[in-house]
Amino acid sequence: MNVIEISNVSKTFTLHNQGAAVIPVMSDVSLSVAAGECVGLLGASGAGKSTLMRLLWGNYLAASGQIVIAGTDVAKAEPREILALRRDRMAYVSQFLRVVPRVPTLDVVAEPLLVTGTPEDQALDAARALLTRLRIPERLWSLSPTTFSGGEQQRVNIARGFIRQVPVMLLDEPTASLDATNRETVLSLIEEAKARGTAIVGIFHDEAARDRVCDRMIEMERFAA
Amino acid sequence: MKPLFTVRDLEKRYGSRIGCTDVSFDLWPGEVMGIVGESGSGKSTLLSCLAGHMTPDQGQVHFDGRDVLAMSEPERRFLARTEWAFVHQNPRDGLRMAVSAGGNVGERLMAVGARHYGNIRETATDWLGRVEIASDRIDDRPSAFSGGMQQRLQIARNLVTGPRLVFMDEPTGGLDVSVQARLLDLLRGLVRKMGLSAIIVTHDLAVVRLLADRLMVMKGGRVVEQGLTDQVLDDPQHPYTQLLVSSVLQV
Ligand SMILES: Nc1ncnc2c1ncn2[C@@H]1O[C@H](COP(=O)(O)OP(=O)(O)OP(=O)(O)O)[C@@H](O)[C@H]1O
Ligand SMILES: Nc1ncnc2c1ncn2[C@@H]1O[C@H](COP(=O)(O)OP(=O)(O)OP(=O)(O)O)[C@@H](O)[C@H]1O
Ligand SMILES: [Mg+2]
Ligand SMILES: [Mg+2]
Numbered sequence: 001m002n003v004i005e006i007s008n009v010s011k012t013f014t015l016h017n018q019g020a021a022v023i024p025v026m027s028d029v030s031l032s033v034a035a036g037e038c039v040g041l042l043g044a045s046g047a048g049k050s051t052l053m054r055l056l057w058g059n060y061l062a063a064s065g066q067i068v069i070a071g072t073d074v075a076k077a078e079p080r081e082i083l084a085l086r087r088d089r090m091a092y093v094s095q096f097l098r099v100v101p102r103v104p105t106l107d108v109v110a111e112p113l114l115v116t117g118t119p120e121d122q123a124l125d126a127a128r129a130l131l132t133r134l135r136i137p138e139r140l141w142s143l144s145p146t147t148f149s150g151g152e153q154q155r156v157n158i159a160r161g162f163i164r165q166v167p168v169m170l171l172d173e174p175t176a177s178l179d180a181t182n183r184e185t186v187l188s189l190i191e192e193a194k195a196r197g198t199a200i201v202g203i204f205h206d207e208a209a210r211d212r213v214c215d216r217m218i219e220m221e222r223f224a225a
Numbered sequence: 226m227k228p229l230f231t232v233r234d235l236e237k238r239y240g241s242r243i244g245c246t247d248v249s250f251d252l253w254p255g256e257v258m259g260i261v262g263e264s265g266s267g268k269s270t271l272l273s274c275l276a277g278h279m280t281p282d283q284g285q286v287h288f289d290g291r292d293v294l295a296m297s298e299p300e301r302r303f304l305a306r307t308e309w310a311f312v313h314q315n316p317r318d319g320l321r322m323a324v325s326a327g328g329n330v331g332e333r334l335m336a337v338g339a340r341h342y343g344n345i346r347e348t349a350t351d352w353l354g355r356v357e358i359a360s361d362r363i364d365d366r367p368s369a370f371s372g373g374m375q376q377r378l379q380i381a382r383n384l385v386t387g388p389r390l391v392f393m394d395e396p397t398g399g400l401d402v403s404v405q406a407r408l409l410d411l412l413r414g415l416v417r418k419m420g421l422s423a424i425i426v427t428h429d430l431a432v433v434r435l436l437a438d439r440l441m442v443m444k445g446g447r448v449v450e451q452g453l454t455d456q457v458l459d460d461p462q463h464p465y466t467q468l469l470v471s472s473v474l475q476v
Contacts, residue, residue, distance in 0.1 A: 016464035017471065058453060060460040079439040079453040080253050100413070100435060101406050115417070 003167050003199035004033040004056070009065030009075070010225065011051060024225030025051050029065070031218060035167065038190065038200040038213050043220030049203045050095065052220070053170050056201060057092045058082040070167050087115055090168040093161035095176070097153040099145060105131070106141040109159045116164065123163075130159040134185055151177045155186075162189050169193060171202040175209050187212055227290070229254045229422050230275075230390060235284035237267075237274050243446035244270035248284070250441065250451065254389075257416055257423045259437030259454060261430060261469065267446035268426040269394055275424065276311050276392045277301050288390065306336050310383035314395035316375035320367045320382065326353060327363035329382045337386050352381040356411060373404035377411065384415060391416075391423040397432055409435055430473055434458060442466045 010027040014020060025048040033039050041049040054060040055074075056067060062075040070089040072081055086092070091112070099108050106127050113123035131141060134155040140148065145156045154177055161169065171190070175183045183206070190213045194200065204210040210217070228251035237244035245267035252258055260268050273279040275286065277293060286293040288308070293301065305311070313319040320329055330349040331339075339345050350360050356377035358370075367375050376396065383391065396412065397405040413436055416423055425436060433440055433454055441451040442463065450463040461467045 013460075014462075016467050054459070059455050061452070061456055061462065079456075080256060082453055083438055100410065102410055 001035055002032040003035050003070055004031070004201065005066070005068040006031045006056075007066045007068075009055065009067060010063045011048070011055060011060065012063055012225065026220070026223040027225040029223045033199040033201060035197040035199050036194050037215050038194055038202060040210050040214035040217045041201065041203050041220060042217050047220035048223070049220055050172055053092070053172055053201065053203065056170055057090070058086070087112075089166050090170070091161045091164060091166050092170040093157055093172060093174050095172045097145060097157040101146060102144055104142045105136065105145045105148075105156055108145060108156060109163055112160060112164050126163055127159065130163055131156075134159050135182060151179070151182070154178065155182060158186055158189070162193065165193075165196055165198070167198060169198050169200045171200060171204075173203055173205060175204065175206050183209065226254065228252060229256075229289060231285070231287040232275065233285040235271070235274055235281050235286065237270050237279060237281045243267070245274070245443070245446045248448055250448075252390075252422055252424065254422055255420045256439065257421075257425065257437045259433030259440045260424065260426045260443060261428060261433055261440065262443035263469070264428070266443040268443055270446070271443070272392055272394055272424065272426050276309065277305060278311075306333075307386060308389045310386075310388040310391045312379055312383055312391065312393040312396050314398045316367070316372070316379045319379040320375060322366065322368050325364045325366055326358065326370070326378055329367065329378060330385050333382055333385050348385065352385050353378075355415070356381045357407075371404075373400050373408060376400060376408060380408075380412065380415070384419065384421075387419070389422060391421055393423060393425045395427055396425065397427070397429065405432075412436060430458060430470065442469065 007030045009029040011025045013023040013025065029052065041052060043049055051060060055062050056069060058074040058077070065075060066073050067075045069085060072085045074082055074085065106124060109131060110123040110127035113126060114120065136152060136155055145153050148156065158174055175186050178186060187209055190200065202214065230252040233249045235248040236246040248271055260271065262268055274281040288304065296304070311319065324332065327346060327349045330352050331345045334345050334348060350363060353360060353363060358374060358377060367378055370378060397408050400408065409432060416436070425433070427433060437454045439452065440454040440457045442449050442457065442465065444465045450457060450461065450466045457466060458470055461470050
């Protein structure tokens with residue numbers, strides 16, 4: 001069963017305040033991803049890998065086509081439908097962590113569970129377990145991650161992404177700034193998610209990681225506009 | 226589920242000048258909508274028309290299936306006191322400065338029928354706690370409070386009756402940045418926990434990024450773009466929105 005079904009999607013950016021420059025990024029993208037499958041996106045810098053992820057997340061607006069994810073066409077959905085999809089069925093580990101200032105790490109990680117109505121003690125337990133597994137020292141849990149190192153922030157981001165079990169995950173360079181031990185943990189998390197039937201789209205510059213978790217690679221060149 | 230608040234073709238003119246025009250949207254239960262735009266773009270005019278402070282020249286406004294513009298003045302006032310709340314930019318406009326902090330909150334409870342003094346005081350104390358005002362300040366007047374405290378008190382006064390729809394006009398305007406961040410945290414928590422629907426007017430894109438599910442961008446009294454907040458901010462389609470987003474450093 002395909003959990004992600006992209007058909008005929010195109011994306012251009014028009015920069016109205018820079019002489020209406022038009023940047024065609026991709027055209028006629030069609031791609032499906034089945035439950036339990038991990039598809040990796042390949043391509044040079046600027047090829048549109050992150051843009052495609054953001055289209056799937058509903059963060060960028062598709063100029064045309066359909067992007068059906070776990071029953072919702074994000075290319076046409078209302079804001080509240082996209083928010084419901086993100087809340088219940090999809091997780092996104094972006095390249096960089098973006099958080100509300102002043103919120104402690106433990107709450108940042110537990111939040112995706114809390115908003116789906118998981119009791120607070122249960123959500124916090126799950127957050128502690130994942131932070132422990134990702135080796136974030138306990139003394140940091142009560143602090144906001146805004147001042148953490150790059151690798152620490154990335155692991156917080158990963159913990160936040162993996163705290164729920166969802167049918168769809170988007171992973172943008174999840175192992176980029178991690179040491180070997182933490183990288184291993186993240187790859188195991190990805191393998192466990194696949195085994196549960198999660199459909200994954202990922203960007204991995206790390207070739208060994210790619211070989212280990214991706215079932216298929218997609219060259220963005222194919223969709224060059 | 227049905228929309229909580231439905232607005233169609235709303236227009237308000239000041240003589241020949243447009244205040245706002247051609248505004249339509251549906252707000253769903255639990256949804257927070259931000260309205261942004263440059264000074265004079267019609268944000269406050271629109272909010273006033275929505276909240277019944279001003280009568281629009283055209284259009285329809287329905288709340289929970291009820292035609293708001295067809296209501297009698299007492300009916301509308303009752304609605305504004307019970308199921309709606311309005312948080313003003315200047316706390317002085319939303320507070321009674323001559324009444325104690327506890328009284329400001331308790332008064333609202335009494336207006337919706339609470340009579341037992343002990344219960345009223347207990348609820349008021351609880352709400353002051355929720356907005357981080359120490360319980361030993363309950364008998365002080367708001368004039369003895371800082372701007373940030375006054376704003377938090379105004380929020381307590383407005384939310385104590387458990388409204389379903391809250392209107393806010395620049396709720397963090399005029400406060401310094403660290404106080405703003407704290408207030409935003411607080412608002413965000415309250416809105417989520419109480420499942421409130423809200424419409425927030427602000428010129429601050431960081432505020433909407435944090436608080437609003439969806440965003441409406443206004444220019445010259447018209448809505449030029451609307452959609453999911455992060456989508457409008459990260460992939461703006463209209464030239465004016467692109468200008469607005471590129472004029473701020475980082476949100
Ligand atoms: N919000 C935006 N507005 C305008 N142009 C954008 C926007 N986002 C991306 N682009 C453009 O789209 C193209 C693809 O960018 P994208 O970030 O998807 O590349 P990428 O393949 O992820 O590259 P990298 O490997 O460097 O991360 C680039 O030309 C970029 O400048
Ligand atoms: N009472 C009034 N009489 C005449 N014109 C008015 C009145 N109130 C507002 N206007 C005009 O209507 C337009 C919209 O004003 P409004 O106050 O709604 O803007 P705003 O978007 O809230 O601006 P700001 O960000 O500065 O608060 C402006 O051109 C303004 O001058
Ligand atoms: Mg990228
Ligand atoms: Mg105004």
